[in-house]
Amino acid sequence: MTEQRAESEIERARRVADERALVDTARRGSPAAFEALYRNHVGHVYGLCLRMTANRATAEDCTQEAFIQAWRSLPAFEGRAAFGTWLHRIAVNAVLAQGRRRREQVGADVPADEAAEALPDPSASNDGAVLDLEAAIACLPAGARQVLVLVGVYGHSHEEAAALLGIAVGTCKSQLHRARRLLGARLQTPEMAS
Amino acid sequence: MTTDDRQELPGSLDAALERLPRSIEPGRDLWPAIEAQLEPRAARPLKRWLWPAAAAMLLVVASSLVTASLLRRESAPVARVAPVAQELRYATASFGPDQQLGPAYDAARQELAQSLAQRIGRLPPQARRQLERNLVELQRASAEINAALELKPGDPLLEELLLNAYQDELAVLASVQQLTAGNGSGTMIDATRMQL
Numbered sequence: 237m238t239e240q241r242a243e244s245e246i247e248r249a250r251r252v253a254d255e256r257a258l259v260d261t262a263r264r265g266s267p268a269a270f271e272a273l274y275r276n277h278v279g280h281v282y283g284l285c286l287r288m289t290a291n292r293a294t295a296e297d298c299t300q301e302a303f304i305q306a307w308r309s310l311p312a313f314e315g316r317a318a319f320g321t322w323l324h325r326i327a328v329n330a331v332l333a334q335g336r337r338r339r340e341q342v343g344a345d346v347p348a349d350e351a352a353e354a355l356p357d358p359s360a361s362n363d364g365a366v367l368d369l370e371a372a373i374a375c376l377p378a379g380a381r382q383v384l385v386l387v388g389v390y391g392h393s394h395e396e397a398a399a400l401l402g403i404a405v406g407t408c409k410s411q412l413h414r415a416r417r418l419l420g421a422r423l424q425t426p427e428m429a430s
Numbered sequence: 431m432t433t434d435d436r437q438e439l440p441g442s443l444d445a446a447l448e449r450l451p452r453s454i455e456p457g458r459d460l461w462p463a464i465e466a467q468l469e470p471r472a473a474r475p476l477k478r479w480l481w482p483a484a485a486a487m488l489l490v491v492a493s494s495l496v497t498a499s500l501l502r503r504e505s506a507p508v509a510r511v512a513p514v515a516q517e518l519r520y521a522t523a524s525f526g527p528d529q530q531l532g533p534a535y536d537a538a539r540q541e542l543a544q545s546l547a548q549r550i551g552r553l554p555p556q557a558r559r560q561l562e563r564n565l566v567e568l569q570r571a572s573a574e575i576n577a578a579l580e581l582k583p584g585d586p587l588l589e590e591l592l593l594n595a596y597q598d599e600l601a602v603l604a605s606v607q608q609l610t611a612g613n614g615s616g617t618m619i620d621a622t623r624m625q626l
Contacts, residue, residue: 257571257591257594257595258591260594260598261587261590261591261594264590264594265470265471266587266590267465267468268586268587268590269587269590269591270468271461271465271587272587274461274464275461278455278456278460278461279452279453279454279455280452280453282453282454282455282456282460283451283452283453283454284452286454292457295456296456296458296460299456299460300460300463300464300467303460303464304464304467304468307464307468307469308469311471365446366449366450369446369447369450370450384447388443388444388447388448389447389448389450389452390452416443419443420443423443
């Protein structure tokens with residue numbers, strides 16, 4: 237068991253080292269290394285963008301924008317945080333910037349998007365409960381949805397989520413409460429709607 | 431997420447959210463559209479025809495450092511030299527089975543390594559251990575990438591990774607040369623100056 241854990245640690249350290257080599261090579265201007273980083277991280281970035289925007293096409297745009305921005309900013313990346321953490325922040329910013337542009341174009345708050353457009357490809361999951369939950373999250377108002385995604389799905393603290401979203405911690409907490417109440421009602425589970 | 435944050439989520443919802451996969455693959459490959467918008471940077475990837483030039487550049491750097499080392503050695507008092515760790519041996523530098531860097535490059539690299547052997551004893555133990563670890567790690571990476579190149583000859587990413595590994599190795603060697611320059615009397619060097 238101890239040997240297995242040691243091997244697992246070694247494997248994890250090697251993956252980190254390999255990623256550092258890829259980041260270093262991409263920072264020196266290699267699109268091939270950057271493509272390898274893209275392949276490693278696109279699932280996480282797209283998943284985050286899809287849940288935050290509740291729209292597949294918008295999520296694709298944000299994912300592309302996040303990676304393009306990451307390429308531009310890579311020379312300034314100092315490696316203090318993991319590359320994935322750094323990219324996660326860029327993706328959140330891409331979603332927020334896209335939301336601002338969209339509001340400016342529409343001139344009003346964005347209505348809740350169609351749930352079907354927000355769902356992952358149904359072929360990717362045969363778990364009905366998961367799809368129900370994804371659909372319920374997608375139907376939340378944007379502010380509540382973004383807080384729920386960051387805190388509930390991606391494990392940020394309120395302080396981290398508030399900083400990422402540029403809102404007060406109190407606002408973050410109230411949005412999470414609202415998201416929880418709406419989700420409970422939509423999923424028709426009274427214990428959740430308490 | 432902190433304990434306080436979790437307490438705000440009902441247990442069953444909390445568990446359900448945690449079970450959601452963090453990664454979702456997009457329905458189509460987004461890379462071509464991204465790649466089309468990547469602005470080239472100053473440090474362009476090295477093309478195959480640039481390798482001899484890169485090797486020549488490394489050779490010039492290595493030769494200069496060895497020459498400087500020899501000139502200094504003539505006037506500096508002889509320092510006690512600690513034995514070099516067994517791991518600091520150099521495999522032949524190559525870019526996969528079809529791209530040997532040539533005997534001139536290897537000779538210069540060996541000279542630099544010998545110069546390192548004479549200087550490494552002047553480093554503080556902590557800096558020396560760090561140096562040895564870094565060199566062993568870089569050489570392990572080079573060997574692994576070379577092995578991968580045998581399976582995928584000409585793979586541009588592997589080639590770039592390998593060239594970077596060689597460049598990093600040379601940078602480490604050069605940093606030792608610079609840090610120990612003028613320390614012929616055996617003065618110990620501040621470990622905090624070692625950017626290894």
